[in-house]
Amino acid sequence: MKIQPQAISVLSHGIPVAVVSATNGKSTAATMLAAALSTAGPVAFNSGGSNMREGVAMALSQARRATRAVLEVDEMVLGPVTREAGAGWVVLMNASREYTRGVSLERTLDHWATTLADPDLSFTVVANADDPVIAEMAMPLRAASRVVWVAGGMEWRHDSVLCRRCASRVEWPDGHDPAWVCTGCGLERPEPDWFVADGVLHGPHGAQAPLAVNLPGRWLVSNAAFAVATAVTMGVPVAAAARAVAEVSDVDGRYRAIELEGRSVRLFLVKNPASWMEAVSLGGDAQGSIVLAMETFSIRDMTPGWDVDLSVLAGSTVVVTGQRRLDVAVMLEAAGVPYTVVDDPVEAVLSMPPGPVHVIANYTAFKDLRRRLTA
Amino acid sequence: MSAHAPLRLAILHPLATAAAGDEGNARVLAHRAGLRGIEVTVSTVHEGAVPEADLYLLGGLDDDRMPVLAQRLRDGGFADRVASGAAVLAVNAGYQVLGTSFVTADGTRHDGLGVLDVRSSRAGSAFLGPVVTRPDGALGLAALSGYESHHGTSEVGPGAEPFVALELGHGNDGAHDGARQGHVIGTYLHGPLLARNADLADVLLGWATGAVLEPAPATTSDALRAQRVAEDRADPSGWGGRLYGKAHRRSRPSLRRHRG
Numbered sequence: 093m094k095i096q097p098q099a100i101s102v103l104s105h106g107i108p109v110a111v112v113s114a115t116n117g118k119s120t121a122a123t124m125l126a127a128a129l130s131t132a133g134p135v136a137f138n139s140g141g142s143n144m145r146e147g148v149a150m151a152l153s154q155a156r157r158a159t160r161a162v163l164e165v166d167e168m169v170l171g172p173v174t175r176e177a178g179a180g181w182v183v184l185m186n187a188s189r190e191y192t193r194g195v196s197l198e199r200t201l202d203h204w205a206t207t208l209a210d211p212d213l214s215f216t217v218v219a220n221a222d223d224p225v226i227a228e229m230a231m232p233l234r235a236a237s238r239v240v241w242v243a244g245g246m247e248w249r250h251d252s253v254l255c256r257r258c259a260s261r262v263e264w265p266d267g268h269d270p271a272w273v274c275t276g277c278g279l280e281r282p283e284p285d286w287f288v289a290d291g292v293l294h295g296p297h298g299a300q301a302p303l304a305v306n307l308p309g310r311w312l313v314s315n316a317a318f319a320v321a322t323a324v325t326m327g328v329p330v331a332a333a334a335r336a337v338a339e340v341s342d343v344d345g346r347y348r349a350i351e352l353e354g355r356s357v358r359l360f361l362v363k364n365p366a367s368w369m370e371a372v373s374l375g376g377d378a379q380g381s382i383v384l385a386m387e388t389f390s391i392r393d394m395t396p397g398w399d400v401d402l403s404v405l406a407g408s409t410v411v412v413t414g415q416r417r418l419d420v421a422v423m424l425e426a427a428g429v430p431y432t433v434v435d436d437p438v439e440a441v442l443s444m445p446p447g448p449v450h451v452i453a454n455y456t457a458f459k460d461l462r463r464r465l466t467a
Numbered sequence: 468m469s470a471h472a473p474l475r476l477a478i479l480h481p482l483a484t485a486a487a488g489d490e491g492n493a494r495v496l497a498h499r500a501g502l503r504g505i506e507v508t509v510s511t512v513h514e515g516a517v518p519e520a521d522l523y524l525l526g527g528l529d530d531d532r533m534p535v536l537a538q539r540l541r542d543g544g545f546a547d548r549v550a551s552g553a554a555v556l557a558v559n560a561g562y563q564v565l566g567t568s569f570v571t572a573d574g575t576r577h578d579g580l581g582v583l584d585v586r587s588s589r590a591g592s593a594f595l596g597p598v599v600t601r602p603d604g605a606l607g608l609a610a611l612s613g614y615e616s617h618h619g620t621s622e623v624g625p626g627a628e629p630f631v632a633l634e635l636g637h638g639n640d641g642a643h644d645g646a647r648q649g650h651v652i653g654t655y656l657h658g659p660l661l662a663r664n665a666d667l668a669d670v671l672l673g674w675a676t677g678a679v680l681e682p683a684p685a686t687t688s689d690a691l692r693a694q695r696v697a698e699d700r701a702d703p704s705g706w707g708g709r710l711y712g713k714a715h716r717r718s719r720p721s722l723r724r725h726r727g
Contacts, residue, residue: 189486191487197486198532251486253482253513259514261514391595391596391597391614392488395487395488395491395658395659396488398491398659398662399490418691418694419691421687421691422687422691423494423662425498426495426497427494428498
C-alpha cells in the first residue's frame, strides 16, 4: 500500500506524538505507553506490529479524535516517522544484532545517531542509560536538556562492548551492576532520571509509584519503566500512568496463557539473540517444562540460538519440536542439556505434565502454534 | 583424564563487521573437544594483541568494515600467530581479509593479511542461499551443508588450494568454495558452519591439538546435515523460492546447482 507523502504529517498535526523503537520490546513498551496516555484522553496507536510508515499512517487515520499518539516504529524508519509526525518524544530502549532483517546493527545505529543529531528536530529522547551504545548517541542532547535517562537494564551486552566514540572496550566493573565505563575515552553511564528499586519506580522531583507488571519476564519491568517515564514527561501523573501500565495483560496475543488439557501454556517469541537470551533465561529460572518450537523461516533462522548459552536449561524438562528440531537438538547437545524430540508442536506441549509450560518459538512456529492452541 | 593438553580457542574481533553467527563455531568445537575429555578455554578478542591460541576463529559479513578487521588483525600481530602453526577457520569477512587483497563496496581494493594466497573481488549483487559441497577426500569430509551471504568472489592462487568443490551454491566462483593453506581454512559458509558439519570440526580439532582424536558421536548433527542437504537439493533457492518473505530474483536454481 502506498501512502501520500504528507499523510503522516497531516494526520498527526497538532497532537503530541511519541515514537518508540528498539530491537526488542517496542510493541510491549508502546502498548504500555498508549495505556498510560489513555488516562488523559483518546490515543492513536499502531498496535498489531504495523510499524512501517503505512501502518503508522493507517493508525493515525483511524483515530482522528486522538489527543495524543504513540507510534511504534521499525528501527530503520525512526528518522522519517519522527520527522513527518513532528514527534516530541523519541523512546530508544535497546539495539542488538539480528540475522533475519537484512539490516546490520551498524546501519541501524548510524540511522538512529543521524536522527538524534538532526538540527531541525527538537524532540526529547527517552534513552536507556544502561546501554552504552544508546547512551553515547544521546549524550550530545544533554546540553539542551533534551534527554530523559531511564535505567532500562541490559542483559545482552555482546553488541555494546566496543565504544562507538573511540572503539575501545567498554567494561562493567562490578559484573551485574549496570554501571559501565569506556576504558579508552572514559565515557560512562549517566545518572538515570528514572529507575526501579524494590518494585517502586523512582523519577525526578520525588516522583514515585509502585510498578507492577501483569506480564511475565524481566524485560517487561524495563518496558514499563520506559512507558511510565515517557508518559510523565508528556504530562500524565505518575500514579495514574503506573496503574494503567499494571493493567496491560497482553500484547498482540503474545503473553496470554493458553489452557490446554491442564497445561497453562505461555508462548515466548524469539527473533534475535537478545530475545533468545531473555526467553531462555526465563525458562531456566522456572526449571519446569520447556518446549523449543522452531519452524522454517529463512536460511538464517536458527543462527540466533547459537549466540546464546542454553546450559541454563539443564534441570528443566526440555522438548524440541517443529521442522527445525534437529538444529535445536544440536544446540542443546553442545550445551549439555538433555532433551526429547516430539515432531508435532501441539503433541510436544501435551507431552508435558499438567501445569505451566514455557514455549520458546520462532516467528513461524509462534504463529502456527498460537493458531492451533486457540482454535 | 584426557591425554591432551588444554585447548585454547580464540574468537577474533566478532564485532568488526556485521555479525553472522559464526561465534557459534566455538560452541561446537568446545563441545566436541569435551567429548574427548579435552579442557577448552574460549577467549574473545576485541582489541589489542592477538593472544597465543591453538585455534583461531574469524567470521562476519563482508561489509564496508572489512578494512577495520584487517587493520586490527595486522596491529595485533595475527600473521605471526599463524606462522607459528596455529589453526584457523575464517568465514566470509574473515576469509577475505586473510587473503592478499579484497574489495569493499565503494570499489576500493585493500591489502589483506596475506595469510592465504587468495585475491577477492566484489560482485555487483549478493550471493545468498543454501550451499551443499561435494565430499572432500583430502580432508575426509562428507558433503558439507551451510549457507552463504556475501558479495565477494575469490581467486585461489598457487600457494593455496580451494577448500571444497560445490554441488550447490556460488562460493568463490560458482565451482569451489574457500581456500586451504596449511592449517588455515577460509570459507564463505555460515551456519554456523560447524553446527552441521562435525567432521570438519574434528579436522580442525586434530590440527589444533596436533593429535589423532578418539572417535566421538555425531549422530544428531549428521542427521541435521542430512536433513538440510535433502531440503536444499529439493529447493535450491531456499524455502520454496522465498527467503524472509520476499521472492528472490538471484541466480536461478539451475545455475546454482553444479551437475556432474
